[in-house]
Amino acid sequence: xxxxxxxxxxxxxxxxxxxxxxxxxxxxxxxxxxxxxxxxxxxxxxxxxxxxxxxxxxxxxxxxxxxxxxxxxxxxxxxxxxxxxxxxxxxxxxxxxxxxxxxxxxxxxxxxxxxxxxxxxxxxxxxxxxxxxxxxxxxxxxxxxxxxxxxxxxxxxxxxxxxxxxxxxxxxxxxxxxxxxxxxxxxxxxxxxxxxxxxxxxxxxxxxxxxxxxxxxxxxxxxxxxxxxxxxxxxxxxxxxxxxxxxxxxxxxxxxxxxxxxxxxxxxxxxxxxxxxxxxxxxxxxxxxxxxxxxxxxxxxxxxxxxxxxxxxxxxxxxxxxxxxxxxxxxxxxxxxxxxxxxxxxxxxxxxxxxxxxxxxxxxxxxxxxxxxxxxxxxxxxxxxxxxxxxxxxxxxxxx
Amino acid sequence: xxxxxxxxxxxxxxxxxxxxxxxxxxxxxxxxxxxxxxxxxxxxxxxxxxxxxxxxxxxxxxxxxxxxxxxxxxxxxxxxxxxxxxxxxxxxxxxxxxxxxxxxxxxxxxxxxxxxxxxxxxxxxxxxxxxxxxxxxxxxxxxxxxxxxxxxxxxxxxxxxxxxxxxxxxxxxxxxxxxxxxxxxxxxxxxxxxxxxxxxxxxxxxxxxxxxxxxxxxxxxxxxxxxxxxxxxxxxxxxxxxxxxxxxxxxxx
Numbered sequence: 001x002x003x004x005x006x007x008x009x010x011x012x013x014x015x016x017x018x019x020x021x022x023x024x025x026x027x028x029x030x031x032x033x034x035x036x037x038x039x040x041x042x043x044x045x046x047x048x049x050x051x052x053x054x055x056x057x058x059x060x061x062x063x064x065x066x067x068x069x070x071x072x073x074x075x076x077x078x079x080x081x082x083x084x085x086x087x088x089x090x091x092x093x094x095x096x097x098x099x100x101x102x103x104x105x106x107x108x109x110x111x112x113x114x115x116x117x118x119x120x121x122x123x124x125x126x127x128x129x130x131x132x133x134x135x136x137x138x139x140x141x142x143x144x145x146x147x148x149x150x151x152x153x154x155x156x157x158x159x160x161x162x163x164x165x166x167x168x169x170x171x172x173x174x175x176x177x178x179x180x181x182x183x184x185x186x187x188x189x190x191x192x193x194x195x196x197x198x199x200x201x202x203x204x205x206x207x208x209x210x211x212x213x214x215x216x217x218x219x220x221x222x223x224x225x226x227x228x229x230x231x232x233x234x235x236x237x238x239x240x241x242x243x244x245x246x247x248x249x250x251x252x253x254x255x256x257x258x259x260x261x262x263x264x265x266x267x268x269x270x271x272x273x274x275x276x277x278x279x280x281x282x283x284x285x286x287x288x289x290x291x292x293x294x295x296x297x298x299x300x301x302x303x304x305x306x307x308x309x310x311x312x313x314x315x316x317x318x319x320x321x322x323x324x325x326x327x328x329x330x331x332x333x334x335x336x337x338x339x340x341x342x343x344x345x346x347x348x349x350x351x352x353x354x355x356x357x358x359x360x361x362x363x364x365x366x367x368x369x370x371x372x373x374x375x376x377x378x379x380x381x382x383x384x385x386x387x388x389x390x391x392x393x394x395x396x397x398x399x400x
Numbered sequence: 401x402x403x404x405x406x407x408x409x410x411x412x413x414x415x416x417x418x419x420x421x422x423x424x425x426x427x428x429x430x431x432x433x434x435x436x437x438x439x440x441x442x443x444x445x446x447x448x449x450x451x452x453x454x455x456x457x458x459x460x461x462x463x464x465x466x467x468x469x470x471x472x473x474x475x476x477x478x479x480x481x482x483x484x485x486x487x488x489x490x491x492x493x494x495x496x497x498x499x500x501x502x503x504x505x506x507x508x509x510x511x512x513x514x515x516x517x518x519x520x521x522x523x524x525x526x527x528x529x530x531x532x533x534x535x536x537x538x539x540x541x542x543x544x545x546x547x548x549x550x551x552x553x554x555x556x557x558x559x560x561x562x563x564x565x566x567x568x569x570x571x572x573x574x575x576x577x578x579x580x581x582x583x584x585x586x587x588x589x590x591x592x593x594x595x596x597x598x599x600x601x602x603x604x605x606x607x608x609x610x611x612x613x614x615x616x617x618x619x620x621x622x623x624x625x626x627x628x629x630x631x632x633x634x635x636x637x638x639x640x641x642x643x644x645x646x647x648x649x650x651x652x653x
Contacts, residue, residue: 005539016527081614309523312484313537314512316505393484397523 007148028335036343044359126211142187209223263366289376296384308396324385332377437490468643516585
C-alpha cells in the first residue's frame with residue numbers, strides 16, 4: 001500500500017463515521033484552543049506590562065527617596081536619621097552628570113479641579129519642563145510647561161479632564177481652579193490610554209514648585225533621570241548615586257533603580273505564569289489523546305470484519321497498522337488545525353473585548369500545542385493500530 | 401507462476417501421497433497439495449479436531465465443492481487453503497511451494513496474488529463504492545492509480561457493473577453485491593477462488609446467476625473451490641469432497 005493510498009483510505013474511514021470524527025476533532029480542538037487562548041492571555045498580560053514600562057521610556061533611572069536596605073542590618077543605618085528630602089535642586093544637579101540627558105522632578109498629589117460649575121477629582125503632577133519629552137508624551141493642543149518660569153500659575157491637562165470639564169470647548173487660555181488656586185490652561189495632553197497605576201488622561205500637570213507649594217511639601221515623590229542612551233544607563237545610575245550622595249552629606253539615602261530591572265522582573269514573573277497556564281491547558285490535550293485511543297479502539301472493534309477482509313485480500317500487518325495510525329493522525333491533525341483556528345478566534349475576541357490587552361498567542365505555544373496534539377494522537381493511536389494488525393483473520397471475518 | 405489453462409479433464413490425486421511428494425513438486429502438476437493436515441481447537445479443556453490427518457490434492461483448473469454438515473471442518477479447510485489459518489500439523493504446498501512455513505507477510509503476499517475470496521456475507525466495505533471495493537486488492541498491492549482504474553473499469557464492464565461503479569454496497573442488490581465481491585476476488589487474476597457459501601445470502605434465482613458467474617470464471621481456467629451444504633449446488637461441481645467430523649469421507653465426481 002502506498003502512503004498516498006494509506007492516507008486516502010484513512011480519510012475515507014474518518015469521513016465514513018462523521019459523528020465520531022466530529023466529536024474526536026472537537027475534543028482535540030478544544031485542547032489546542034485552550035492552549036492558544038490561555039497562553040494568549042498570559043503572554044498578553046506580560047506584553048501589556050512590558051509595554052507599559054517601555055512607554056515610560058527605556059533609558060530611565062528612577063530615584064526614590066529613602067534607602068531600601070537589602071544587605072542586612074548595617075550599624076551605620078542605626079544612627080542615621082530620617083532620609084533627607086529629594087529636592088528640585090537635586091534634580092537640577094543631576095542634569096550636570098555627563099551620562100544624563102534630562103531629568104524630571106516629580107511630585108504627586110490629588111486635588112479637585114473646578115471649571116464652570118463642574119467639579120472633578122484630579123491627580124496633580126508637579127513636574128518640570130522636560131517631563132513631556134522624558135515620558136514620551138504628546139500634546140494635543142497648546143504647549144507644555146515653560147522652563148523659564150518655574151513658578152507660573154499654568155496647567156497642562158489630560159485629555160479626559162478636557163472632555164469632562166470643558167466638553168468640546170477648547171480649554172486653552174481658560175482659567176481652571178485647582179484646590180483654592182487658579183491656573184491658566186496652556187496645553188492639553190494627547191490621548192494616552194491606560195497607564196500603570198496612573199492614567200495620564202486624568203492628570204493635571206503643574207510646575208513642580210507650584211505643586212509643592214500647593215501640597216505644602218519640599219520633598220519630591222521621584223526624580224526621573226533619562227540617560228543619554230541605553231549604553232550609558234548603568235553609568236547614569238552610578239553618577240546619579242554619586243551626585244546625590246555628595247549632596248546629601250555622604251549619606252546614601254536614596255534608592256536608584258533602572259527601568260530594566262523592574263521590567264525584567266515583571267517579564268520573568270509573567271513569562272512563568274504563561275508557561276504555567278500553558279501546562280494546565282496541555283492537560284486537556286493529554287485527555288484528548290486518551291480520547292483518540294478510546295475512539296480508535298472502538299473503531300477497531302467496529303471494523304473487525306473489515307480488518308479480516310483486508311487480511312484476506314492480502315494486506316500485510318504493517319498496512320493495516322499504518323491505515324489506523326494514519327486515521328488517528330488525521331483526526332488529531334484536523335483537531336489541531338481546527339483548535340488553532342478556534343484559539344486564534346478566541347484570542348481575537350479577547351483583543352476585541354479588551355483592546356488594551358495585546359492577547360496574541362506566543363509562537364512557541366502555538367507550535368507546542370500543534371506538535372503535542374499530533375504526537376499524543378499518534379502515540380495513543382499506536383496501541384489500537386497494533387491491535388488491529390494483530391487480529392486473527394478467521395475470527396475477524398466471522399464477526400460482522 | 402502464471403496459471404495455466406487446462407484443456408483436458410482435471411487430474412485427481414487421491415489418498416496419501418507418500419513418496420510421491422517430491423515427484424509432485426517437481427512435476428508441478430497439483431496446484432494444492434495437503435499432506436497430513438491437522439487442525440485442533442481447544443475449547444475449554446476439551447480438544448476439538450476440526451481437521452484430522454487430511455490429505456488432499458487439487459489440480460489447477462478444477463471445480464471442487466467441499467460439502468458436509470456444519471461443524472464438519474469444511475470452513476476450517478477453506479480457511480487453511482486461504483492461508484487465513486494455520487494447521488497444527490502437516491504440510492500445505494501451493495504451486496509446489498510449502499506455504500505453511502512462510503512468514504505472515506509472505507503469506508499475505510500469496511493471498512494477495514494467488515487467492516481470491518468470496519464470502520457468504522459479501523464482506524464489502526460499506527463506505528466505499530463498488531469500484532473502490534473492487535480496487536482494494538490492487539491498492540493493497542501498491543499498483544499505481546492509473547493502471548488500477550483501467551483494470552477496475554474493465555472488470556466493471558466484464559461483470560456488468562459499469563453503471564453501478566459509484567454505488568455504495570447499501571445501494572446495491574444482494575446479487576450485485578456478490579458480483580462486486582467476485583469482481584474483487586478476481587481482479588488480481590488469482591490461481592484459485594475460495595468461495596464460502598457464496599449463495600447463502602441470496603435467493604434462488606440470484607444465487608443461480610452468481611454460480612453461473614463463478615463457473616464461467618472456472619471455465620476460463622481459474623481453480624474454483626466452493627464450500628456449500630446445498631446438495632444441488634454441490635452436484636454441479638465436477639468433484640465433490642465430503643467432510644464429516646474433520647475427516648474426508650468421500651472424494652470424487
